[in-house]
Amino acid sequence: MQKTKRQLLGIYRLLYTAFGSRHWWPADSAEETIIGAILAQNITWKNVEQAIAALKARRALSFKAIAAMDEEKLAPIIRPARFLNQKARALKVFADYFGGNYGYRTQKMKRRDVWELRDELLGLYRIGPETADCILLYALEKPVFVIDLYTKRILSRHGLFTMEDSYEEYQEFFMDTLAPDVPLYNEYHALLVHLGNKFCKPKPLCAECPLHSLRLVNN
Numbered sequence: 001m002q003k004t005k006r007q008l009l010g011i012y013r014l015l016y017t018a019f020g021s022r023h024w025w026p027a028d029s030a031e032e033t034i035i036g037a038i039l040a041q042n043i044t045w046k047n048v049e050q051a052i053a054a055l056k057a058r059r060a061l062s063f064k065a066i067a068a069m070d071e072e073k074l075a076p077i078i079r080p081a082r083f084l085n086q087k088a089r090a091l092k093v094f095a096d097y098f099g100g101n102y103g104y105r106t107q108k109m110k111r112r113d114v115w116e117l118r119d120e121l122l123g124l125y126r127i128g129p130e131t132a133d134c135i136l137l138y139a140l141e142k143p144v145f146v147i148d149l150y151t152k153r154i155l156s157r158h159g160l161f162t163m164e165d166s167y168e169e170y171q172e173f174f175m176d177t178l179a180p181d182v183p184l185y186n187e188y189h190a191l192l193v194h195l196g197n198k199f200c201k202p203k204p205l206c207a208e209c210p211l212h213s214l215r216l217v218n219n
């Protein structure tokens with residue numbers, strides 16, 4: 001099994017040629033991106049958009065507004081995001097942390113060492129590696145590669161990894177192989193998500209897929 005920079009860049013080029021820029025993450029502010037990342041756990045993007053729109057309609061699309069709101073009042077607003085109580089709690093916990101440590105200023109957060117900040121995020125309620133890395137990359141523009149189920153499925157089907165390999169193993173592979181490049185990491189993850197959505201589904205649509213010319217190992 002050969003895991004090389006050439007292979008990774010080859011996949012990137014095929015995807016970029018097929019799909020173009022994904023312009024990810026679609027949000028008007030870094031705070032909106034963080035809120036979206038917390039809401040996005042285990043739901044579709046369409047549901048995230050509905051929950052974001054509901055917060056916006058109630059002028060609650062900021063952590064300052066969320067901090068001022070009761071959890072019981074917040075939960076029904078984010079109904080489209082499901083897991084209401086857990087996600088309302090996660091937003092409230094993040095709001096307290098963000099206000100208490102950074103005065104609601106993402107610029108202040110950005111000045112922190114990336115790995116120390118990641119450890120801090122991972123200590124918060126319901127922030128796992130994927131959510132923490134989405135916040136770091138897409139909201140705070142730190143060069144951290146995001147791994148998700150689509151990434152695992154695509155790379156394992158092409159024999160670069162297995163589904164059982166850990167989040168950290170996948171992430172180390174991308175980050176040891178590619179230069180720490182925020183626009184590249186941003187686009188690459190977004191392209192993999194799009195590929196997973198459109199083609200590399202549980203039942204893969206290989207014949208029409210932009211990666212069909214690559215060697216398949218598992219299907």
Ligand code: SF4
Pocket residue numbers: 154157158195199200201204205206207209210211212213216
């Ligand atoms: S759909 Fe098929 S060709 Fe495309 S990434 Fe998945 S396994 Fe590879």
